[in-house]
Amino acid sequence: MITLTRKERDRQLRKSDILRAAERIFSLKGFHEATMCDIAKEAQYATGTVYLYFKDKDLLYFSLVEEKIKCLIAAVKEDTESVDDAESKIKIFIARQLDFFEKNQDFFGIFLSERSKFQTVREEKFSKPSVLLQYREFTVYLIKTGQAQGIITDNYGSKQIAEIFFSIIMSVVFDWFKNTPKAGSALSGLSEFIFDIFVNGVGKNK
Amino acid sequence: MITLTRKERDRQLRKSDILRAAERIFSLKGFHEATMCDIAKEAQYATGTVYLYFKDKDLLYFSLVEEKIKCLIAAVKEDTESVDDAESKIKIFIARQLDFFEKNQDFFGIFLSERSKFQTVREEKFSKPSVLLQYREFTVYLIKTGQAQGIITDNYGSKQIAEIFFSIIMSVVFDWFKNTPKAGSALSGLSEFIFDIFVNGVGKNK
DNA sequence: TCATTTTATGAATATATATTCATAAAATGG
């Protein structure tokens, strides 16, 4: 059902241009240091034009984050649905995630540096449940599946475990991001490591 | 060797007053939203006075974070030194850390929300190695001890494991911080959980 | 081609707040 008029489609394209510019500028300078003027220039528009497409700076920023996370969720969901056993699901989840961040390094910079902003301001500006929440819910679902299939402990709640899961992945990505000089080793190569640590811990198996 | 003149000591006291005020205001509003005026008022000084004690807003902020982390490091070092076996060391480390964050909830708010700032701007303003680095080094040392004593795997590097360790603790603290309504259950109660997950993973032990 | 609507422009505005500095108050010490 394609109901976009040409006008609407054009508008979407221009919004998209601006979002791409914002992505570059925000990730280069961070939220506060990036100016609307920077972003407009990068998108080859005048300052005021940006405001015809995004109400204000906050909203521009959030639109960008939302768009990206939606992408990630979509990719992850599609791929994990293709298998049934929880172990594969989890492994695929990790791999997809690493892949995404590797291909979206700029975005990752934003995501990391402004996480807190996203958590506090979001409530005031968005009525709809945040995509981060959706994302979180999906990891909880994964863990529950693992518990149901008996490969993950049920000594602890799925939410609690999901948080740990997420933070381990993020910490590895962050570490890689920080230390890898440009075109270094593949982030995706760390999938195994994450899965192992997450499932088996760091204790020495005697 | 007490070499502080009364003048110097007074100055320290006033700096301390200002730091306490900054702690309250920063944690209430975050770095950008907190104004120097807010902080001055909270400390019962005029705006300009703050500048007699701290060169600028950034430095005030970093002084605060440094001071707190130094505290944490000191506490952690002292306590872990009292035992020899790595398992106890690690358990104590976790417990002390939780204890610290529980007692310094305000500070934790700052620490979390401005982590990125701290990581980027620091280099430019401080020549001395940051306390965060010291902190990180200490966790690496802990892991190495564990590896040397054969309770932690040496399939992976100590740095890599230390990052994971740190991030697991932080994620638990963050979670608690977010969900616990005021005077709820003790954060310190989660020590066991962290140790278990970290060492044994979330895999179901058959 | 021209009248009307839509879109773009960027200088001007509005606001916010970090920082300074001339002035005043307080402390010092002789």
Add this chain to the structure above:
DNA sequence: CCATTTTATGAATATATATTCATAAAATGA
């Protein structure tokens, strides 16, 4: 008690930048 030094004050300054808006350009369609 006075002269000098130190410390505190807070109004004024400087700067930065998000946002607006009068104006211009472009697109539309008859």
